[in-house]
Amino acid sequence: MEVALYLLPVTLGDTAIEKVLPSYNREIIVNIKHFIVEDVRSARRFLKKVDADICIDELTFYPLNKHTSPEAISGYLAPLAEGHSMGVISEAGCPAVADPGADVVAIAQKRNFKVVPLVGPSSIILSVMGSGFNGQSFAFHGYLPIEPADRMRRLKELEARVYSENQTQLFIETPYRNHKMLEDILKTCRPQTKLCIAANITCEGEFIQTKTVKEWKGKLPELNKIPCIFLIYK
Incomplete structure (x- = not known):
């Protein structure tokens, strides 16, 4: 899997994963250990829906919401700079669209990191x-x-x-x-x-x-x- 900042869409409600997300998304998600998320609790639930065997305790979560400082956001991409892929997860729908994820994507673009938006519901x-x-x-x-x-x-x-x-x-x-x-x-x-x-x-x-x-x-x-x-x- 190519090292990149992956933008990971989630369901818009309690819809079954397979109805709205391609199976390819799961292949990407299970290989990521660092996630920038709008809400840690809901991100954990989403990841377990994607694959029940995902070990949540092995993952690192970086909260990104209206209270997150620009300095903190800037530091979130350290794993990416070290060669580890990262994922961005919104509360609903597509990250960075009407969503604070846009801030971290802007930083990734400025630093010339590869950004990969995955398919999902908007x-x-x-x-x-x-x-x-x-x-x-x-x-x-x-x-x-x-x-x-x-x-x-x-x-x-x-x-x-x-x-x-x-x-x-x-x-x-x-x-x-x-x-x-x-x-x-x-x-x-x-x-x-x-x-x-x-x-x-x-x-x-x-x-x-x-x-x-x-x-x-x-x-x-x-x-x-x-x-x-x-x-x-x-």
Whole structure:
């Protein structure tokens, strides 16, 4: 196996590994002893799902989240510099996409280490695929402002880009605030603007449906505490 920083996608929920990850990923993972992870506990669970025979106690984990200092992140790649492959594991989906893993990848690129992204599920890409919206030009904005006036202003800005740039706009919300987000979208956006709600992607109860804002009114699904991604287009 070539020495590199491997970006290791994980499932988006409790989906079986074999449904969303190639067998090649397992071949790579079982040969890595150093992992940079968003959450150590969930990373351990994921690795055991990949191969129950993996000895967790023989592995080294480096936590990477919003509290990790730039100095610590810089030191995480020491094993790679010594000739040992490393893996980056996110909490869900693909590392370095809407994920702190991007910081360590940037350092690896700067130091000319080989970076290898492996195939796996991305809610961003899968939702665009299932929406029927423009897949040639789209933008993911993460979380929108929490304060109502700021959020509605931001929604208007994104909707304006839909019409002026012919660009699909994507964003997310904390699962327990999904309904508030939907209420604000229906209140703020034009009746003819299309909204795709993509929930539980690749998991049991997957829901991906596109309607106009007008058509969604009074017919919203129950989405409390369910991972969702929202897309708007014309």
